Amino acid sequence: MAIIIDGQRRVFTLQTKHTTYQMKADAKDVLLHTYYGEKTDSSDKSLLIFRADRGFSGNPYEVGKQDRTYSLDSLPQEYSSFGMGDYRITSLRVQNKDGSQAAELRYAGYRVEEGKYGIPGLPAVHAEHGEAETLVIRLADAYSGLEAELYYGILEEMDVITRAVKIINQGTGGVVLQKAASMNLDWEDGDFQWISFYGRHSMEMNFQRENIHHGIQAVGSVRGISSHQYNPFVILCEKGADETMGSCYGFSFVYSGEFLIEAEKDQLDRTRLVCGIHPDNFSWTLQSGDSLWLPEVIMTHSRDGMGNISRNFHRVIRENVCRGEWKKRRRPILVNNWEATYFNFTGEKLVDIAKQAKELGIELFAMDDGWFGNRNEDSSGLGDWFPNEKKLGCTLQELAERITKEGIQFGIWVEPEGISEDSDLYRKHPDWAVGIPGRKPCLSRCQWILDFSRKDVQDYIIGQISELLSGIPVSYVKWDCNRAICDKFSGMLDGGRQGEFSHRYVLGLYRVLEELTGKFPEILFESCSGGGGRLDVGMLYYMPQIWISDTTDAIERLSIQYGASFGYPVSAMGTHVSMVPNHQTGRVTSLSTRGCVAMAGTFGYELDISKLSQEEKDEIKEQIGRFKKYYNLIQNGDYYRLSSPLEGACTVWEIADPSGGEALVSAVYHHVQANPAPVRVKVQGLKDGADYQLVLDKGLKEKCPALPYGFGKGEVISGAALRQVGFVVPGAVDGFQAWQIYIKECEA
Ligand code: DGJ
Numbered sequence: 001m002a003i004i005i006d007g008q009r010r011v012f013t014l015q016t017k018h019t020t021y022q023m024k025a026d027a028k029d030v031l032l033h034t035y036y037g038e039k040t041d042s043s044d045k046s047l048l049i050f051r052a053d054r055g056f057s058g059n060p061y062e063v064g065k066q067d068r069t070y071s072l073d074s075l076p077q078e079y080s081s082f083g084m085g086d087y088r089i090t091s092l093r094v095q096n097k098d099g100s101q102a103a104e105l106r107y108a109g110y111r112v113e114e115g116k117y118g119i120p121g122l123p124a125v126h127a128e129h130g131e132a133e134t135l136v137i138r139l140a141d142a143y144s145g146l147e148a149e150l151y152y153g154i155l156e157e158m159d160v161i162t163r164a165v166k167i168i169n170q171g172t173g174g175v176v177l178q179k180a181a182s183m184n185l186d187w188e189d190g191d192f193q194w195i196s197f198y199g200r201h202s203m204e205m206n207f208q209r210e211n212i213h214h215g216i217q218a219v220g221s222v223r224g225i226s227s228h229q230y231n232p233f234v235i236l237c238e239k240g241a242d243e244t245m246g247s248c249y250g251f252s253f254v255y256s257g258e259f260l261i262e263a264e265k266d267q268l269d270r271t272r273l274v275c276g277i278h279p280d281n282f283s284w285t286l287q288s289g290d291s292l293w294l295p296e297v298i299m300t301h302s303r304d305g306m307g308n309i310s311r312n313f314h315r316v317i318r319e320n321v322c323r324g325e326w327k328k329r330r331r332p333i334l335v336n337n338w339e340a341t342y343f344n345f346t347g348e349k350l351v352d353i354a355k356q357a358k359e360l361g362i363e364l365f366a367m368d369d370g371w372f373g374n375r376n377e378d379s380s381g382l383g384d385w386f387p388n389e390k391k392l393g394c395t396l397q398e399l400a401e402r403i404t405k406e407g408i409q410f411g412i413w414v415e416p417e418g419i420s421e422d423s424d425l426y427r428k429h430p431d432w433a434v435g436i437p438g439r440k441p442c443l444s445r446c447q448w449i450l451d452f453s454r455k456d457v458q459d460y461i462i463g464q465i466s467e468l469l470s471g472i473p474v475s476y477v478k479w480d481c482n483r484a485i486c487d488k489f490s491g492m493l494d495g496g497r498q499g500e501f502s503h504r505y506v507l508g509l510y511r512v513l514e515e516l517t518g519k520f521p522e523i524l525f526e527s528c529s530g531g532g533g534r535l536d537v538g539m540l541y542y543m544p545q546i547w548i549s550d551t552t553d554a555i556e557r558l559s560i561q562y563g564a565s566f567g568y569p570v571s572a573m574g575t576h577v578s579m580v581p582n583h584q585t586g587r588v589t590s591l592s593t594r595g596c597v598a599m600a601g602t603f604g605y606e607l608d609i610s611k612l613s614q615e616e617k618d619e620i621k622e623q624i625g626r627f628k629k630y631y632n633l634i635q636n637g638d639y640y641r642l643s644s645p646l647e648g649a650c651t652v653w654e655i656a657d658p659s660g661g662e663a664l665v666s667a668v669y670h671h672v673q674a675n676p677a678p679v680r681v682k683v684q685g686l687k688d689g690a691d692y693q694l695v696l697d698k699g700l701k702e703k704c705p706a707l708p709y710g711f712g713k714g715e716v717i718s719g720a721a722l723r724q725v726g727f728v729v730p731g732a733v734d735g736f737q738a739w740q741i742y743i744k745e746c747e748a
Contacts, residue, residue, distance in 0.1 A: 001015070002014060002015050002016065002132075002133045002154040002156040003015075003112055003133050003135050003154060004042040005110070005112075006042065006044070009024065009044050010024055010025040010026075010107070011023075011024045011034075011042070011044045011046070012024070012110065012135060012137065013042035014135065014152060014154050014161055015039065015042070015154075015156065016039075016154060016155070016156045016157075016158070016159045016160065016161065017039075017156055017157055017158075017159050018038070018039050018159050018301075018302065018303070019036070019037065019038065019039055019159055019161075019300075019301045019302075020035060020036070020037065020038070020039050020040045020041075020042075021035065021036045021152075021161055022034045022035040022036070022042070022045050023078045023137070024044060024045075024046045025107035025137075026046065028060065028062065028063065028070070028106075029106035029107040029108075030072070030075065030077065030106065030107070031077065031078040031079065031105075031106075031107050031137060031139060031150075032046055032049070032075060032076055032077060032078065033076045033077055033078045033184075033185065033186045034046045034048075034049070034076065036185065036187075036249070036299075036301060037247060037301055037303070038247070038301070038303040048188070049075070049076065049188060050188075051069035051070065051074070051075075052069055053068040053069050054069075054071055054073065054074050054267070054268070057071040057073035057074050057085075057087070057267075058071060058073065058085045059071050059085070060072065060084075060085065071085065072084065072085040072086040073085055073086050073087050073088065074266075074267075074268060076186035076187070076188055076270070077184060077186055078137070078150065078184065079091050079092065079105060079139060079148060079150055079165070079183075079184050080092070080184045080186075080272075080274075081093070081094075081102075081103040081104065081105050081141075082094075082101060082102070082103070082179070083100070083101045083102030083103065084102050084103070084104045088264055088266050088272050089216055089262050089264045089272060089274050090179070090184070090274070091179070091180075091181035091182075091183065091184040091274050091276065092105070092148065092167075092177070092179065092180055092181065093177075093178040093179040093180075093279070094144070094146060094175050094176065094177055094178060095175070095176040095178055096143075096144050096173075096175060097144075097171075097173030097174055097175065101178070102143075103141045103144065103146055104141050104142070104143060105139035105140065105141055105146075105148055106139060106140060106141070106142070107137070107138075107139060108138045108139060108140040108147070109137075109138045110135065110136060110137045110138065111135075111136050111138075112133065112134065112135055112136075113133070113134040113135075113136065114133065114134070115127060115129065115131075115132055115133070115134065116131070116132035116133075116134060116153045116155070116162070116320075117134045117136070117151050117153055117164070119164055119293050119295070119296060120293065121293070121507050121510060121511065122254075122255075122293060122295050122296070122507070122510060122538075123254050123255075123295075123296070123321070123510065123537070123538045123540075123541030123542065124153075124162070124164065124254060124296045124541070125153060125155065125160070125162050125254070125296065125298060125316060125320045125321055126320055126321075126323065127153070127155060127320055131155060131157070131320075132153055132154060132155045132156075133153075133154050133156075134151060134152065134153055134154070135151075135152040135154070136149050136150065136151055136152075137149070137150045137152075138150075140170070144169075144171045144173075144175055145169065145170040145171025145172065145288075146167065146168070146169055146170070146171060146175055146286075147167070147168040147169075147170050148165055148166070148167050148168075149165065149166040149167075149168065150163070150165055151163065151164040151165065151166065153296075155316065155320065158300075158312060158315055158316050158319075158320065159300050159301070159302070159308075159312050160298060160299070160300050160312060160316045160320075161299050161300075162254075162296050162297065162298050162299070163182060163183045163296065163297045163299065164182055164293065164294060164295065164296040164297070165180070165181075165182055165183075165293075165294040166291055166292070166293050166294070167180055167286065167291060167292050167294065168286075168290075168291040169286035169287065169288055169289065169290050169291070170288075170289075171288060172288050173288065174285055174286065174287045174288070175285075175286050176283055176284065176285050176286075177282075177283065177284040177285075177286065177292065178279060178282075178283050179276075179279035179282070180276060180277065180279075180282070180284065180292070180294050181260075181274045181275060181276025181277070181294070182253070182275055182276040182277075182294045182295055182296065182297050183251075183273075183274070183275050183276070183297045183299075184272065184273070184274050185249075185272070185273045185274075185299075186270065186271070186272050187270055187271045187272075188270055189270070190236075190238070190247075190270075190271055191211075191212075191238070191239055191269075192211075192212045192236045192237065192238065192239075192263075192271050193209055193210060193211050193212060193236070193237055193238075193239055193241075194209070194210060194212050194217065194234055194235065194236050194237075194263055195207065195208065195209045195234060195235040195236075195237065195306075195566070196208050196210075196219045196230065196231070196233075196234050196261075197219075197230065197231040197233060197563045197564075197566070197567075198219070198229060198230055198231075199228050199229060199230075199231075199532070199560075199563075200228055200229060201228050201530055201531065201533070201550065202531060202549060202550045202551045202584055203228075203549070203551060203556065203560070204228045204231070204531060204532035204535065204548065204549050204560055204563070204564075205231060205532065205535070205548070205549075205559075205560050205561075205562075205563030205564045206559065206563055207559070207562065207563045207566070207644075207646060211239070212236070212263050212265050212271055213265060214265045214266075214269075215264070215265070216262055216263070216264045217262070217263050217264075218260055218261060218262040218263070219231075219234065219260075219261050220258070220259055220260035220261065220262075220278050221257075221258050221259055221278060222258050222278055222280050222281050223258065223484035223485060223486075224257060224258065224449070224484055224485025224486070224488070224502055224505060225256065225257065225481065225484055225485070225529055225533050225534045226253075226255065226256050226257065226258075226259060226533070226534050226535070226536040226538070227484065227533060227534075228529075228530070228531070228532055228533050231532075231535060231536070231563075231567070232252065232253035232255060232259045232261065232275075232536050232537075233250070233251065233252045233253070233536075233537075233566070233567035234250075234251050234261050234263075234273075235248055235249065235250050235251075235306060235309055235566065236248070236249045236251075236263070236271070236273065237249070237306065241305055241306065242305055242306070243305050243306055243307040243640070243641055244304060244305040244307055244684070245304060245305045246303075246304075246305055247301070247302075247303050248301065248302050248305060248306050248308070248309050249299065249300070249301050249309075250298075250299065250300045250301075250306075250309040250310075250312070250313060250566075250567065251273065251275055251297055251298070251299055252297065252298045252313060252536075252537050252567055253275055253276075253295065253296075253297055253536070253537070253538075254295055254296040254297065254298060254321075254536070254537045254538050254541070255277070255295040255296075255506065255536060255538045256506055256509065256510075256534050256536050256538035256539050257277070257502055257503065257505065257506035258277060258278035258280075258281055258282070258502050258503075259275070259276070259277060259278055260274075260275070260276065260277070260278040260279065260280075261273070261274070261275045262274045262275075275297050276294060276295070276297075277294065277295065277502075277503060278502075281488060281499065281501070281502045282499055282500075282502060282503060283499030283500070284499065284500050284503070285496065285497055285500075295538070298313070298316060298537065300312040300313065300316075306566065307640055307641065307684070309566070310565060310566050310567065310639060310641075311638050311639060313566075313567050313568070313569070314568070314569035314570075314638075314639055315569075317537060317540055317568065317569050317572060318569050318571055318572075318636070321537055321540050321541050322540055322541070322544040322571075322572075323541065324517065324521050324544075325521050325522060326524050326525075326544045327544060330631060330635075331524060331544075331545065331571075331602050331635075332363035332364040332409055332475070332476070332524070333361070333362050333363050333364070333603055333604055333605075333624055333627065333628075334362065334363065334364040334365070334366050334411065334476065334604040334605070335353060335354070335357040335362045335364070335365055335366070335604060335605040335606065335607075335609070336366040336368055336478075336576060336604065336605070336606045337350060337353055337365075337366070337367060337368050337606075337608075338368035338369065338413075338606055339552065339576075339578045339579060339583055339606045339607060340353060340579075340606065340607055340608035340609075341353075341370075341608070342369075342370070343369065343370035343375070343376050343377055343378075344370075344376075345370065345391075346391065346392070346393055347391070347392035347393040347394050347399045347402075348393060350365070350367055350392075350399065350403070351399070351402050351403060351406070352610060353365065353608065353609055353610070354403045354406055354408050354410075355406045355408075356609040356610060357408060357605070357609055358406050358407050358408040359617075360609065360617055360620045360621050360624065361620075361621055361624040361625070362408065362604075362605060362624065363408060363409060364408060364409040364410070364411050364475060364476055364604075365403055365408050365409070365410055365411065366411035366412070366413065366476055366478060366604075367399075367410070367411065367412050367413060368413040368478065369413050369415070369480070370388075370391075371387060371388060371391070371392060371396070371412070371413070372384055372385055372386055372387055372388055373385070373386060373388060373423060373424070374388070374422070374423075375388065376391070378445050378446055378447070378482075379420060379422065379446035379447070380420045380422035380423060381420055381422070381423055382415055382418035382419050382420040382423055382425075382447050383418065383419040383420060383423040383424070383425030383426060383450070384423050384424050384425055385414065385416075385464045385465065385468050387399075396468075396471070396472055397471055397472050400472040400473050400474060401472075401473065404473045409475035409476065410472070410473060410474055410475060410476075411474060411475055411476025411477065411478065411524075412468075412469075412472075412474055412476070412477055412478070413477075413478045413480060414465060414468070414477060414478070414479060414480070415479075415480040415481060415482060416450070416461045416464070416465055416479070416512070417449055417450055417452060417481045417509065418447050418448070418449065418450065418480075418481065418482060418483070419432065419433050419447065419448050419449065419450045420446070420447050420448075421433075421443075421446075421447075421448065426448075431491050432450055432451055432454070432457050432460075433448040433449070433450065433451070434448060434449045434450070434451050434485060434487055434488065434489065434490070435448065435487045435489065436487050436488075436489040437489070437491075439487065441486075441487040442486050442487055444482075444483035444484065445482050445483050445530075447482065447483055448483075449481075449483060449485050451490050451491070451492075451505070452505050452508035452509050452512065453490045453492065453493070453500075453501055453504035453505045453507075453508050454490060454491075454492045454508070455492075455508075457508070458508045458511055458512050461512055462512055462515050462516060465516055466516065466519060466520075469516075469520055469523065474523060475522070475523060475524060476523065476524045476525075476526065477520075477523055477524075477525050477526070478525075478526045478528055478547070479513075479525055479526070479527050479528065479543065480528040480529065480530070481528070481529040481530075481533065481534065482529070482530045483530075484533070485502070485505065488501045488502060489501065490504070506538075510538075510542070513525075513542040513543070514542065517542050517543070524544075524545075525542065525543035525544075526543055526545045526546065526547060526574055526602075527539040527540075527542070527543040527545070527546045527547070528546065528547035528574070530550055531547055531548060531549040531550035531551070532546070532547075532548045532549050532560070532564075534546070535548050535564065535568065537567075537568075540568075540572055544571065544572065545571065545572055545573070545574050545602050546568075546572055546573065546574055547574035548560060548561070548564050548568075548573050548574060548575075548601075550584070551584045551585070552576055552577075552578035552582060552583070552584065552606060553582040553584050553585040553587050553589075554582075554589045554593050554594045554596075554597040554598075554668070554736065554738075555585075555587060555589060555668075555670050555736055556584070556585060557575070557597050557598075558597060558645040558651045558668055558670050559645045559646065561573060561575070561597070561600055561601065562641065562644060562645050562646070562651065562653075565600075565639060565641060565653070569639070570600055570601055570602075570634060570635060570639060570655070571602065571635045571636070572602075573600070573601035573602065574601060574602050574604075575597070575598040575599075575600060575601025575602060575603055575604070576598055576603075576604045576605055576606035577591070577594040577595055577598045577604075577605045577606070577607065577620075577623075578594070578605075578606045578607050579607040579608070579611070580594075589735075589736045590734060590736065590737070590738070591616055591619050591620070591623075592619065592623075592699075592700070592703070592737075592738055593668055593736050593737065593738040595619075595620075595623040595626075595627075595738075596666050596668055596738035596739075596740055597668060597738070599623075599626075599627050599630075599634060599666065599740075600634070600653065600666065603627050605620070619699070622698075622699050626697055626740070630664050630742070633655055633656075633657055633662060633663075633664055634655055634664065637655035637656055637657050637658065637663070637664075638655065638656050638657075638658055638685050639653065639654075639655050640653065640654040640655070640656065640684045640685060641653055642654055642665070642681040642682070642683075642684075643667075643679065643681055645670050648671070648679065649669055649670065649671040649672075649673055649676055649677070649679060649732075650667050650668065650669045650670065650671075650679040650729055650732075651667070651668050651670050652665060652666065652667040652668075652679070652681045652729065653665075653666055654666075654681075654683060654684065654685070656683075656684065656685030656686065657685075658685075660685060660686050660687040660690065660719065660745070661687075661690075661744075661745045662742070662743060662744050662745060663683060663685060663686060663742075663743040664740060664741070664742055664743070665681065665683065665729075665739075665740070665741040665742075665743065666738070666739070666740050666741075667679070667681070667729040667738065667739045667740075667741070668736065668737070668738045668739075669732040669735070669736055669737045669738075670736065672732065672735040672736060676731060676732060678708075678728045678729075678731075679728065679729040680726050680727070680728050680729075681726050681727065681729060682722070682723055682724070682725070682726035683719075683722040683723060683726060683727070683743065684723065686719035686722055686723060686743070686745075687719045687745070688718070688719045688720040688723065689718070689719065689720070690718070690719045690745050690746070691716045691717070691718055691719075691745070691746040692716070692717055692718070692719060692722060692743050692744060692745055692746065693714070693715070693716060693717075693743070693744055693746055694710050694711050694715075694717065694727065694741055694742075694743055695711075695741070695742040695743075695744060696711055696730070696739065696740075696741060696742075697740060697742065700739060700740060703733055704730045704733065704739075707730060708727065708728040708729075708730055709728075710727050710728075711730065711741075716746055719745075722743070727741075729741075
């Protein structure tokens, strides 16, 4: 049983394989948070809450005269609200019909539901029959009639608990939600650090680890998209925690729009975490009887370090977030023409790339930006989803057929949320572009954004894109969005409701994606927002992979992919081998290094094949063969970070089969040194009692003049030795050298 309820004491304990979560409705009907961490029993942990009279932390009226130790400002709570004596960051701030900003949510009942709850119109973790249970706790404010239903989805085997909230106005008057977070989590103790991921366009997911200090620290987005700047994913951990040791908590917000994740260390050195929609661009009116679902948060805990946190997220995303045919199906190895041609191509050129790609074993050709409307540069054409037949030299259908006849699948790029000032769509529907009446909206990449909060716009896009995809043999769609959103305003919302725009935009986007991916289940959709502008679990519910950065430089990609690996699986990360000198950095790395780095993702190419030498073409054929050979291991195995790109000379990661029968270790020298020190790595996920051989693939082996002990000479090493002592990565022969070492259990 994942949910244990002590009805008499009103204690609710949620058990997963290795964790326990607990809350309790106390005698005043306040829902206390009593525990989250390493698995323990279901006894009432509220007995461990320490209370004292804290001056200037007031007491609810009903206890104020007898018990000054009872204060909402110091009690650990499950869902905190603003205005009634809790002065910390809170999860809910409302404006009542009398203008007051206060809510006093008290326990009002619970129910248990079979399976995992779903959220209408929003992405959420899903589960097979018997895989999950749901607990719903109802809180109510007697004064206003506002209710909050707290949803908990327990995926026992996955060590995952999800949270979501439904706010319902059961009162008689309107209420305005000014802040409505999806979760609150209080810790009674713990000297935590927090790990967050910051960045910018082309340099996303930089790892940052800081102490949680007194005051408030936060990451968030007010950009309409989850953003390149901060990812909606954080880890809280003990100070000494590392990849394999220490208590860690992971939180991923299942949402693709504006978010805020805040942590506060309070006057009593206790930590509170609040995660939800960013309140700066948010207000939502609930008339009597209205309700609003708030997006989901996925939580996991491990007492054994961050590696487990990541693997828990990888598993739950692969199995319980991604849906449809492409969840399990092998994804094609693709070539994309963006860095090969940018806007400068003809149909002939595309067919030529596709044809040559096919000869190398590439399975899909993806036609990127520039095929439609008047789109020969990025300042025009967005919105006109009609092929530029003059540029292509034929109809789109003819082009797609010519390419598929070569024996390679055809894919297409679209940016349905974008609109150019210079487009027929804008000339026809200027009011469909997001902007504030009377003001000139800010341009970004010379473009605007379509108002996806409007149903007529959503319907139009569903119609246009459906028509486009129905007319051609298409196997893949890259869904791009190349700007952040400002000038927020919708002509369909009245003045008092403009604060709903950002969330309504995301709901509109989700509706469009649900319709289109449902209508074309056989098409593989890849999400993109100028690379990682929308790298979030919300998008992965609709599209199983995301182009995580516009940087294709292999060495820069090491830290981007390292950061992304904390919260996202290999199967979700779009990764390509591109030309050198690299277009973003000018750096030259070997094809072998570029291949190795790209193999830590969905794997593909983004280059002009006609510019490659025969030797390079042969190497690409070998890479494709190698990737296919290890496909299942790479995409579905357990991921371990063995050495970070942020220190030392060599980045090393490992993907092991969950059975422990095989593993692939990839190592890339990111720092080229003279007379380098040996790089030793300790392998994880193998069986202590089994024997293994270390193998360098043909091609790689030939490149390595001096193989360290243990390689390729038939030596057998035990799993225990590989775990405890490890092995030395072959040295760097040329700059930024990469190695892939396959570890195979010896047959009995
Ligand atoms: C941004 C994407 O991230 C690139 O890969 C490419 O598709 C361009 N947009 C096209 O405009």
